[in-house]
Amino acid sequence: MTKITWKPGTMLAPVPPALISCGTMEKPNVMTAAWTGIICSDPTLVYVSIRPSRFSNTLIRETGEFVINVPTIALAKAVDLCGVKSGRNTDKFKLAHITPEPCSVVSAPQIKESPVSLECKVKNITSYGTHDMFLAEVVAVNVDDAYINSAQALDLSKAGLLAYAHGFYYTLGKKIGKFGWSVEKKSTKRKRAARLSQQKSATLTSVRKHGKIKKESGKK
Ligand SMILES: Cc1cc2nc3c(=O)[nH]c(=O)nc-3n(C[C@H](O)[C@H](O)[C@H](O)COP(=O)(O)O)c2cc1C
Numbered sequence: 001m002t003k004i005t006w007k008p009g010t011m012l013a014p015v016p017p018a019l020i021s022c023g024t025m026e027k028p029n030v031m032t033a034a035w036t037g038i039i040c041s042d043p044t045l046v047y048v049s050i051r052p053s054r055f056s057n058t059l060i061r062e063t064g065e066f067v068i069n070v071p072t073i074a075l076a077k078a079v080d081l082c083g084v085k086s087g088r089n090t091d092k093f094k095l096a097h098i099t100p101e102p103c104s105v106v107s108a109p110q111i112k113e114s115p116v117s118l119e120c121k122v123k124n125i126t127s128y129g130t131h132d133m134f135l136a137e138v139v140a141v142n143v144d145d146a147y148i149n150s151a152q153a154l155d156l157s158k159a160g161l162l163a164y165a166h167g168f169y170y171t172l173g174k175k176i177g178k179f180g181w182s183v184e185k186k187s188t189k190r191k192r193a194a195r196l197s198q199q200k201s202a203t204l205t206s207v208r209k210h211g212k213i214k215k216e217s218g219k220k
Helices: 053-064 072-083 188-220
Strands: 018-023 028-033 036-040 045-050 063-071 116-127 132-143 162-167 168-171
Touching: 018 045, 018 053, 018 072, 028 045, 028 053, 045 053, 045 063, 045 116, 053 063, 072 162, 072 168
Parallel strands: none
Antiparallel strands: 018 028, 018 063, 036 045, 045 132, 063 116, 116 132, 162 168
């Protein structure tokens, strides 16, 4: 394997092709942005880089607010559509069959069908060249309760998260580890494996029991 050197380019991948909703509930707009990410944990700062020509750029400058909606496979077509049509002359919510929903803090709408929506208030706008970077503080996060597990943690493993890499869309595959697993002690790993197998057999027992009950009630 030999690495060849190319000229500088935006080759970082994967990135989230996020749906950026903006405007108001009365006049909502949404665009796709893959140039978005996290800057700081506390305060929670994020950014989205938007070309000056985009209608959303004008709207976000006017209101100082936007929402980052996490994309999923179910939203894949909407993601592409909102990235090729402008809201200047189209209602993209209607066109893409997605639903604007009020947020808790900002006036911009969130997208009902997205599992996680980050409400953002712009702190600073910097023009870098092709794109203007909107640096913003996350003022609230709205999470679909279908993805909150029994430990009250957010588990998006079944959400079908969407990724974008060099012009193509992908879904995220199998969960292969958790934060810090590469340095975990063997004993901790063994304990976790035992706990998981206990959980599995408990689920199996409950499924078998449930199946039997169902059969019995079916006879009646
Ligand atoms: C996958 C994907 C990623 C995109 N990422 C960005 C981006 O990060 N910044 C940007 O300015 N435009 C991006 N675009 C293009 C805009 O979404 C597109 O121009 C859109 O029509 C703008 O909508 P608006 O005029 O309603 O704001 C992307 C498009 C796609 C399909």
